[in-house]
Amino acid sequence: MRHxxxxxxxxxxxxxxxxxAGAHAMLAAGARWLAFTDADTNVSATWLSSQLAIGADAxxxxxxxxxxxxxxxxxxxxxxxxxxxxxxxDGHRHxxxxxLGVSAPAYLxxxxxxxxxxxxxxxxxxxxxxAAPASPGVRLPASRRVPxxxxx
Numbered sequence: 001m002r003h004x005x006x007x008x009x010x011x012x013x014x015x016x017x018x019x020x021a022g023a024h025a026m027l028a029a030g031a032r033w034l035a036f037t038d039a040d041t042n043v044s045a046t047w048l049s050s051q052l053a054i055g056a057d058a059x060x061x062x063x064x065x066x067x068x069x070x071x072x073x074x075x076x077x078x079x080x081x082x083x084x085x086x087x088x089x090d091g092h093r094h095x096x097x098x099x100l101g102v103s104a105p106a107y108l109x110x111x112x113x114x115x116x117x118x119x120x121x122x123x124x125x126x127x128x129x130x131a132a133p134a135s136p137g138v139r140l141p142a143s144r145r146v147p148x149x150x151x152x
Contacts (some may be wrong), residue, residue: 016120019097020113027042028103034107036121038098041150050146051101056127057139061099061146062088068152078152092142098120099148102140 006026010012010018023034035048041063044050051059068075086094100121110128113120128140 012115014115014117015097016077016113016116016123020115023107023112027108032102032104034104035101036097036099037119037148038150041098041148043099043148047146047148048101054141054143056141058100058102059146060092060095060125060140060142061101062092062094062142062144063096063099064147064149065152066149070152075115075152082152088144088147090141090143090145092144094142095122095125096148097145098150101146103119 006025006029008022010021012018012021019036026034033048035051037043042085047061051061065079068079071078086092097120106128107124110124113124116123121128125140
């Protein structure tokens with residue numbers, strides 16, 4: 001089966017600006033759900049349907065790092081830290097721009113991605129949480145049912 005692919009070229013050298021530009025292009029085309037990943041990340045053929053099946057405003061999936069070598073001499077140290085602190089389970093507290101899906105209304109309510117060189121995903125997530133118990137926030141479950149494989 002073949003699907004149309006639209007490409008959004010961004011010359012910003014800024015992941016937040018790139019994600020925001022892609023989201024803006026998809027929203028302008030009428031997208032109801034935005035799914036974000038990275039160029040060095042692989043997702044399954046059921047990635048989008050798995051995100052939608054969770055039935056939330058947004059979904060933060062888990063990641064499996066398959067190659068630590070981009071970290072050079074620090075690769076083993078960083079991998080050891082990751083393995084000590086990363087929990088691949090439902091309810092994990094990790095936010096990954098490489099594995100994030102969000103409804104268009106929830107993305108807009110939280111103000112979209114900021115033009116940040118890093119942590120644009122965590123910043124968006126923090127802004128999506130309700131400011132007060134009665135405030136409408138974004139329901140953002142973390143799920144291992146939506147995995148992605150990436151290079152560190």
